[in-house]
Amino acid sequence: MSTEDLTRRSVLKGGTTLAALTVLQVAGPAQAFGFGPDEVIPWLDQPAPNPIPTNVGNMLKWEDLDSRLTPTHNFFFVDHYGQPERLDEATWEIGVTGLVARPKVLSIADLKARDRHEVEFTLECSGNNGRPFVIGNIGNARWAGARLGPILQRAGILDDATEVIFWGADKGPVTVRDNSGIVSGGQTAVAVPDADGGLDLTFTEQFARSMSLRDALSRENLLCYEMNGEPLPREHGYPVRLIAPGWYGVANVKWLTRIEVVQQRFAGRFMARDYVTMREEHRDGQTVWTFATVGHNRLKSAPAKVTRRDGGYAIMGAAWGAPIAGVEIRIDAGPWRLATLADLRSQRSGGHVWAFWTFDWGRPVTGEHTITSRAIDTEGHIQPAPEDPLIASKRTVWESNGQITRRVLIA
Numbered sequence: 114m115s116t117e118d119l120t121r122r123s124v125l126k127g128g129t130t131l132a133a134l135t136v137l138q139v140a141g142p143a144q145a146f147g148f149g150p151d152e153v154i155p156w157l158d159q160p161a162p163n164p165i166p167t168n169v170g171n172m173l174k175w176e177d178l179d180s181r182l183t184p185t186h187n188f189f190f191v192d193h194y195g196q197p198e199r200l201d202e203a204t205w206e207i208g209v210t211g212l213v214a215r216p217k218v219l220s221i222a223d224l225k226a227r228d229r230h231e232v233e234f235t236l237e238c239s240g241n242n243g244r245p246f247v248i249g250n251i252g253n254a255r256w257a258g259a260r261l262g263p264i265l266q267r268a269g270i271l272d273d274a275t276e277v278i279f280w281g282a283d284k285g286p287v288t289v290r291d292n293s294g295i296v297s298g299g300q301t302a303v304a305v306p307d308a309d310g311g312l313d314l315t316f317t318e319q320f321a322r323s324m325s326l327r328d329a330l331s332r333e334n335l336l337c338y339e340m341n342g343e344p345l346p347r348e349h350g351y352p353v354r355l356i357a358p359g360w361y362g363v364a365n366v367k368w369l370t371r372i373e374v375v376q377q378r379f380a381g382r383f384m385a386r387d388y389v390t391m392r393e394e395h396r397d398g399q400t401v402w403t404f405a406t407v408g409h410n411r412l413k414s415a416p417a418k419v420t421r422r423d424g425g426y427a428i429m430g431a432a433w434g435a436p437i438a439g440v441e442i443r444i445d446a447g448p449w450r451l452a453t454l455a456d457l458r459s460q461r462s463g464g465h466v467w468a469f470w471t472f473d474w475g476r477p478v479t480g481e482h483t484i485t486s487r488a489i490d491t492e493g494h495i496q497p498a499p500e501d502p503l504i505a506s507k508r509t510v511w512e513s514n515g516q517i518t519r520r521v522l523i524a
C-alpha cells in the first residue's frame with residue numbers, strides 16, 4: 114500500500130479529524146530507525162524509586178529504547194503473588210474444563226505437537242503511567258505457541274457457555290468484606306470499621322482473568338511457550354502463558370494451569386476488584402460513578418528520548434494501542450507538528466505492535482523545554498489530553514493513556 118493510499122484511507126475513515134494529517138510522513142528504509150552513536154540527553158523528570166521491586170521490575174528506561182523488539186532480559190514483569198515455586202515443563206498440566214463436552218488435560222508436549230504460531234505484540238501493563246514510579250511497564254516481543262481457538266473448539270464448547278476463565282498457578286491471601294460489613298450510601302460504598310473482626314473473609318485466591326467466549330476464540334490468542342525465540346523465562350510465565358494480542362497485560366495470564374468455560378461473568382479479584390477503572394462523571398448536575406474492568410489496549414504514545422548529533426537535536430518515541438496513522442509533537446506551548454513514523458508495521462499488525470517515530474528538532478534555544486506527543490489512529494481518534502473528560506474523570510491508576518509530557522534541558 115502506498116503512503117498516499119494509506120493517507121486517503123485514513124482521512125476518509127477519520128473524516129475531518131485527520132485534517133492535520135494530510136501528508137502522512139513515513140520514513141523510507143534509508144531513514145531506518147536508530148540513533149547509533151548519537152548522544153542521549155536524559156530527561157529531567159525521572160521516575161520515582163520503585164517501592165515494590167519484587168512485584169514489579171525491569172521497567173523500560175525510555176532513554177535506552179533502541180530496538181523494536183525489547184530484549185527479553187530488559188522486559189518488565191508484574192507478579193501479583195510472586196512466582197509459583199514448582200515450574201516444570203515435563204510435568205505441567207493445563208486443564209480444559211467446565212462447559213465442554215470433552216474435558217482435557219494438555220501437557221506442554223501436547224502444545225508443542227500442534228502448529229506453532231508466532232505473533233509480535235507490545236504488552237503494556239494497564240497501570241503504566243498511573244503512578245510516578247511506573248512509566249516503563251511496556252515491552253514488545255515475538256511470542257510463539259499453539260492457537261487457543263482450535264483447542265477450545267476441539268473440547269466441544271457447550272451451548273450455554275459464554276465466558277472463559279484463565280487460571281494461573283500463582284496464588285495469595287485475599288481479604289474481602291462480607292456484605293454485612295458494608296453499608297451502601299447511594300453511589301458510594303462505605304466500609305464500616307471492623308472492630309471485632311467477625312465480618313472479614315480471608316481466603317487464598319489464584320490469579321485468574323476471564324474474557325467472553327467470543328474474545329477467547331479470537332484467532333490471535335496463543336497458548337504461548339516461547340518469547341523472542343527462547344523458552345518463556347520464569348518471570349514471564351514459564352512454561353506457558355496466555356498471549357491475547359490487543360489486551361492490556363493483566364489479561365495475559367502467566368503460569369497458565371486451567372482454562373475453564375463457564376456460563377456466568379467471572380468476578381474474581383483481577384476482574385472485579387483490582388484492575389477496575391472507576392470514573393467520577395458529572396451528568397445533568399449529578400455525580401455518577403462508573404466501573405469497568407480493564408480490557409483492550411488504548412491509543413497511546415510517549416516521547417522516548419532526545420538525542421544530539423553535530424549540534425542538531427532529534428526526538429524519538431513510540432506509539433501503540435491501536436493501528437497508528439500518525440504522531441504529533443508539541444514543544445513547550447507551540448503548535449502540534451507531525452512526527453515521522455519509522456514504519457507502518459503497527460497498522461499491518463492491527464495495532465498490536467508499537468510504532469516508532471522521530472522528529473527533527475533542529476537547534477532549539479538553550480534552556481528547559483517540555484515535549485508532549487499524541488498518537489492518532491487510523492480511525493482518526495486522537496490520544497486524549499490530560500484534561501479530556503475520559504482522563505480527568507478517572508479516579509484509579511488503570512488505563513492512563515493520556516498524553517505524556519517530558520522535560521529536557523538543552524545546555
Ligand SMILES: Nc1nc2c(c(=O)[nH]1)N[C@H]1C(S)=C(S)[C@@H](COP(=O)(O)O)O[C@H]1N2
Pocket residue numbers: 188189190191192193194236237238239280281282283320348349350361362363364365366367368369
Ligand atoms: N499468573 C499471573 N499472570 C499475570 C500476572 C500475575 O501476577 N500472575 N500479572 C499480569 C499483569 S498485571 C501484567 S501487566 C502482565 C505482565 O506480563 P510480564 O510480567 O510478562 O511482563 O502479566 C499478567 N499476567
Ligand SMILES: [Mo]
Pocket residue numbers: 191237238239240362363
Ligand atoms: Mo499489569
